[in-house]
Amino acid sequence: MAKSRILIAEDEPHLREVLHIQLELAGFEVIEACDGEEVLELAQHVRPDVILLDVMMPRKDGYEALKSLRASYATRFIPIIMLTAKDTKEDVLNGVQGGANDYLTKPYDRSELMLRINNQLSWSRQQREANPLTGLPGNLSINRETERRLGSGEPFALLQVDIDFFKAYNDHYGYPRGDEAIQTLSRILVDAASHHGEGNFVGHIGGDDFVLLSTPEHAKALGQEIIDAFSSAAPSLYDAEDRERGYVEVKNRRDELEHFPLMTVTIALVSTDRAQVSHLAQLTDIAQELKAHGKGIPGSVLVGERRHAETRTPDAERHAA
CATH class of the missing domain: 3.40.50.2300 (Response regulator)
Structure with a gap:
């Protein structure tokens, strides 16, 4: 160094x-x-x-x-x-x-x-x-903190949080409104982290992707609080007409108008007391696999390692985000 x-x-x-x-x-x-x-x-x-x-x-x-x-x-x-x-x-x-x-x-x-x-x-x-939009620690800090926790040998939980249908929202309303949605989720994550013990870490990977590090015993409650808070906040980010009908119309890659539901969140939860994790890349791979699985489940969802735990809120059928 x-x-x-x-x-x-x-x-x-x-x-x-x-x-x-x-x-x-x-x-x-x-x-x-x-x-x-x-x-x-x-x-x-x-x-x-x-x-x-x-x-x-x-x-x-x-x-x-x-x-x-x-x-x-x-x-x-x-x-x-x-x-x-x-x-x-x-x-x-x-x-x-x-x-x-x-x-x-x-x-x-x-x-x-x-x-x-x-x-x-x-x-x-x-x-x-720090990420310039949210002020939260960026990738270098996230990796350093995650590796520190892995090196300590103490069990911890990683929650990777991603907004569903964000691209459609951003395309429909423009970047300033998209930034507002990202900042809304950022505040929800920070608030949730402050409600569940000390030593929690919130980082902003980029775009609409975030990471929260916590203890295994607090992880599921944290994830549910994030889901509840975002489900409550997301409708207010839409114009009244779109909010009432429950979707926005955006052209897809084939230049055809498609209906995209209101934004939800997918949370991948990996707890090192349940999953054998020895290095950062392995932890990231598990989280990405869980997130991909969660994206196929309608509504906001918390997906645990090995898919043992799934908590979801009912919502409209998913489309490709």
Whole structure:
């Protein structure tokens, strides 16, 4: 794994050297700048993961450098921790209002500095990996969290959630309304996860596909709550005429008008205390097989591993989504 890159902007040579040594010993790659102009040049070229920015520097002070860093698209989203001997409320506000992510007063505690750097690295990674539509963790985070749970050896459950007839809805109403449907399901998943114990994880694979990781004992109740909430919310996403007749008319691949029912959800449930799973690809394959089976069952459905458990709500006959 590549080392995280930290750019130090500090004009005092001894403090800069101490910081450099501490950060290298902590496993970071370190780049140094001795004034505000140099930090701007280096930030553009090396794209650090975090910048430690001293306030009092020659040529351009920390506040001016901060303003320039935030004005450039190339450096706008780099986490910046301000380092200063000043600790007045006005100084802190100047840094935060200018776009600093954090503020540390000299003399700082080494462990506190490392904690703040790691917090910023974690926040930055989450922002990069998040789905831009829902703000939920994306595929990289989903895979990492799933592999972590597999590696722990503790049983867990994976629920893969997919909207049925979403393409027809999206084609009929357009992308903005499609995005609204996806965001509706996203909120339902987050709410359900918060209702069933701690340690649940919700991720957005992409499009209308989501993942929820939980414990085996909560999984079925979670799935049923998602089904109930989406069944209640979905009709309100349609225009009154379509809602009353229970379908939308959309041209199929043969350019023929076809009736597609109101959206439902298919949930594939894989619990590692019932299915022997040793790696991520195997878990994904089982979930995909279950989801394919669930797509053939009318209405919203929760399909358990080996098809031992199926919970569905009655609805119109399914068509190809």
